[in-house]
Amino acid sequence: MSGFDRSNxxxxxxxxAPALGFVGLMIVFPLLFTLNxxxxxxxxxxxxxxxxxxxxxxxxxxxxxxxxxxxxWRTVYFTVGAVVIETILGLAIAMLxxxxxxxxxxxxxxxxxxxxxxxxxxxxxxxxxxxxTNGIANHLLGSVGIPPQEFLGSxxxxxxxxxxxxxWQWTPMMALLLLAGLSTLPEDPEEAAQVxxxxxxxxxxxxxxxxxxxTLMTALVLRAVDALKTFDIxxxxxxxxxxxxxxxxxxxVYAYGLTFDYQEYGLAAAVLVLFTLFIVGVVVLxxxxxxxxxx
Amino acid sequence: MSGTxxxxxxxGRLLAAGAxxxxxxxxxxxxxxxxxxxxxxxxxxxxxxxAVQKRLPEFEDSIGRRVSMQLLTADQLSSSYNVKLNASxxxxxxxxxxxxxxxLLFARNGWLTDLSDLVADQEFDWADxxxxxxxxxxxxxxxLSVPVVTERPALYYRKDLVDxxxxxxxxxxxxxxxxxxxxxxxxxxxxxxxxxxxxxSSFLYSFGGDFTTADGGSGIGSPEAxxxxxxxGELLDRAGPPGATNMSLEQAMPIFxxxxxxxxxxxxxxxxxxxxxxxxxxQEQVGFAPFPAGPAGSKPHNIPSWSVGINQFSMxxxxxxxxxxxxxxxxxxxxxxxxxxPGARSSAWEDPSTLTAFPADLAxxxxxxxxxxxxxxRPEVIQVGRARDIVGRPLVAGIIGQDVAPVAAxxxxxxxxxxxxxxxxxxx
Numbered sequence: 001m002s003g004f005d006r007s008n009x010x011x012x013x014x015x016x017a018p019a020l021g022f023v024g025l026m027i028v029f030p031l032l033f034t035l036n037x038x039x040x041x042x043x044x045x046x047x048x049x050x051x052x053x054x055x056x057x058x059x060x061x062x063x064x065x066x067x068x069x070x071x072x073w074r075t076v077y078f079t080v081g082a083v084v085i086e087t088i089l090g091l092a093i094a095m096l097x098x099x100x101x102x103x104x105x106x107x108x109x110x111x112x113x114x115x116x117x118x119x120x121x122x123x124x125x126x127x128x129x130x131x132x133t134n135g136i137a138n139h140l141l142g143s144v145g146i147p148p149q150e151f152l153g154s155x156x157x158x159x160x161x162x163x164x165x166x167x168w169q170w171t172p173m174m175a176l177l178l179l180a181g182l183s184t185l186p187e188d189p190e191e192a193a194q195v196x197x198x199x200x201x202x203x204x205x206x207x208x209x210x211x212x213x214x215t216l217m218t219a220l221v222l223r224a225v226d227a228l229k230t231f232d233i234x235x236x237x238x239x240x241x242x243x244x245x246x247x248x249x250x251x252x253v254y255a256y257g258l259t260f261d262y263q264e265y266g267l268a269a270a271v272l273v274l275f276t277l278f279i280v281g282v283v284v285l286x287x288x289x290x291x292x293x294x295x
Numbered sequence: 296m297s298g299t300x301x302x303x304x305x306x307g308r309l310l311a312a313g314a315x316x317x318x319x320x321x322x323x324x325x326x327x328x329x330x331x332x333x334x335x336x337x338x339x340x341x342x343x344x345x346a347v348q349k350r351l352p353e354f355e356d357s358i359g360r361r362v363s364m365q366l367l368t369a370d371q372l373s374s375s376y377n378v379k380l381n382a383s384x385x386x387x388x389x390x391x392x393x394x395x396x397x398x399l400l401f402a403r404n405g406w407l408t409d410l411s412d413l414v415a416d417q418e419f420d421w422a423d424x425x426x427x428x429x430x431x432x433x434x435x436x437x438x439l440s441v442p443v444v445t446e447r448p449a450l451y452y453r454k455d456l457v458d459x460x461x462x463x464x465x466x467x468x469x470x471x472x473x474x475x476x477x478x479x480x481x482x483x484x485x486x487x488x489x490x491x492x493x494x495x496s497s498f499l500y501s502f503g504g505d506f507t508t509a510d511g512g513s514g515i516g517s518p519e520a521x522x523x524x525x526x527x528g529e530l531l532d533r534a535g536p537p538g539a540t541n542m543s544l545e546q547a548m549p550i551f552x553x554x555x556x557x558x559x560x561x562x563x564x565x566x567x568x569x570x571x572x573x574x575x576x577x578q579e580q581v582g583f584a585p586f587p588a589g590p591a592g593s594k595p596h597n598i599p600s601w602s603v604g605i606n607q608f609s610m611x612x613x614x615x616x617x618x619x620x621x622x623x624x625x626x627x628x629x630x631x632x633x634x635x636x637p638g639a640r641s642s643a644w645e646d647p648s649t650l651t652a653f654p655a656d657l658a659x660x661x662x663x664x665x666x667x668x669x670x671x672x673r674p675e676v677i678q679v680g681r682a683r684d685i686v687g688r689p690l691v692a693g694i695i696g697q698d699v700a701p702v703a704a705x706x707x708x709x710x711x712x713x714x715x716x717x718x719x720x721x722x723x
Contacts, residue, residue, distance in 0.1 A: 043720060044403050044404050045380070045406070047382075047383065048403075132538035148537060150537045150538040151538070153540060153541040154540075158541075238541070239487065239543070243540070245691055257680075260373070260374045262678055262680050263678065263680075
């Protein structure tokens with residue numbers, strides 16, 4: 001290797017150094033810090049005296065049938081429920097909006113509104129609408145003879161209601177992503193299928209869907225990861241601990257509570273590490289399914 | 296090409312220089328703050344803080360330094376301390392804290408400055424503070440905060456619906472059930488697992504129970520505690536609004552203010568909401584009464600809900616103490632109390648001019664509740680948040696109509712284990 005090549009290589013590293021430094025400082029360091037913290041009995045303050053406890057936090061978390069495993073279940077239930085509905089509705093809306101129609105711009109703008117609002121504002125908005133005593137929802141239900149509901153005040157209704165709020169907010173994003181995917185599909189295969197006598201469902205199932213598959217899986221991964229990490233709307237509507245019976249306490253809410261309400265930093269870090277591994281697992285699984293299907 | 300040539304040594308020097316510059320920049324904040332640095336106060340968004348904020352120019356003139364006061368909700372304030380003080384931040388000088396919620400933990404973390412020598416100043420008159428709030432300011436023989444707002448529960452009732460306030464809890468229940476109709480709730484109160492614990496404490500004491508036993512064990516499995524759980528749960532289940540388990544002060548208070556409930560028990564400090572025409576439709580009908588008596592008498596809590604302390608990492612401790620002297624001195628406490636904000640100084644309570652600020656029946660209720668009061672409204676532990684979550688579960692079971700006894704037994708066992716662990720953490 002010539003001297004020029006060597007100096008060129010060093011210069012390359014020097015040029016990369018700011019970006020690498022940023023990644024190291026903002027991503028790698030917090031991850032390593034959290035990993036280290038998860039192996040300690042840190043309590044009260046992060047900088048207080050602490051000792052390593054040989055993975056006890058992981059054993060405590062995995063052996064906790066009262067809070068940890070129900071939180072895992074709620075995280076999965078919320079994510080799967082919300083994302084499946086959003087995907088189906090998003091795809092339906094995208095198919096309806098595929099062909100230009102009068103007022104298309106207005107409809108697209110209206111679709112964007114829930115996406116633009118902040119989750120806390122959405123939480124407060126729905127809290128007011130669904131207030132069991134003064135909310136307009138029960139007033140409307142009452143006008144058609146349906147008895148009043150507790151909605152977010154109910155231990156059993158809260159999680160399904162929050163799933164529906166998530167659907168309300170994020171279906172438009174799925175629709176817009178899928179609409180973008182649909183607009184890139186060539187029209188010839190669909191027209192050829194139509195000429196060959198394929199009905200609408202067959203054209204959708206055997207022509208459009210395979211072409212849209214990559215976009216659909218990408219949208220699914222993005223939305224699933226986002227839904228897994230949902231925190232703001234849960235916290236804004238149900239407060240610390242995910243409600244009086246922990247009814248909407250997902251892993252994110254649980255880890256927040258361990259950190260800020262209980263100051264159990266070691267256990268909170270262990271839960272966050274497990275949560276991160278869980279998210280990575282879901283992404284890997286979805287990506288693998290996507291690749292297998294597209295081969 | 297020589298312009299781009301970089302040998303290994305030069306590359307190393309460049310990195311070392313960069314690291315050195317970053318380290319110097321990081322250390323730059325540790326010098327003594329200049330006159331332009333404001334005194335920073337983190338406070339709860341409360342009528343007390345708002346009243347103090349209006350008077351800040353007077354204090355700024357006296358110390359010759361600008362004051363910056365940040366108002367947050369209780370949860371935000373607590374999270375902000377956790378984030379900042381974990382990083383030993385010095386951008387908070389005066390901290391508003393809940394002595395019963397955070398002080399023990401903050402003392403363990405070494406986040407609060409020892410004020411023992413400062414309060415000993417005769418002019419400050421530490422002995423003038425009521426005994427219960429003063430005792431709650433002391434942790435491990437050190438004064439770590441100074442109480443500024445005190446709180447007791449009050450019974451808010453509708454004078455147009457009953458002849459007089461119920462004197463006992465049994466009478467309250469009977470009246471609440473009787474007054475429950477299709478468009479009115481007999482009773483409204485907090486029902487959230489953690490949020491309800493403080494208000495429920497007065498029911499617990501009045502039934503003869505407490506959170507812990509004399510030897511430090513769990514008290515929530517006692518027959519008295521189970522009876523108090525059952526009573527509170529049944530009251531909200533049968534006479535309360537739907538969705539009560541999602542209700543804290545912010546949700547419960549408007550229901551009474553809008554004339555939709557006959558009785559409401561909550562902090563006496565919020566009485567002004569019911570007299571405010573912008574919020575309340577019951578200004579003329581609302582009455583105030585002492586906490587009704589249970590089987591063990593009327594035993595409401597009487598606590599320092601908010602206190603002020605000094606951040607251990609503050610660079611402006613002298614000015615911070617000047618602020619505390621100003622804001623908790625006899626004159627200011629009397630003036631604030633005369634404006635309807637109950638403080639912790641006995642001299643202010645003894646001053647007849649301060650009582651005229653409150654409606655007569657409320658002033659009387661506050662006096663009686665203070666006399667009968669118990670100095671805590673939640674378990675006195677380090678991890679108050681976890682303790683409240685455990686203690687509050689049987690409350691929720693009662694409110695949603697479940698059998699309280701098995702849930703209380705389970706919570707009792709969990710609380711007993713928790714207390715053993717918490718006691719270990721208290722060895723500091």
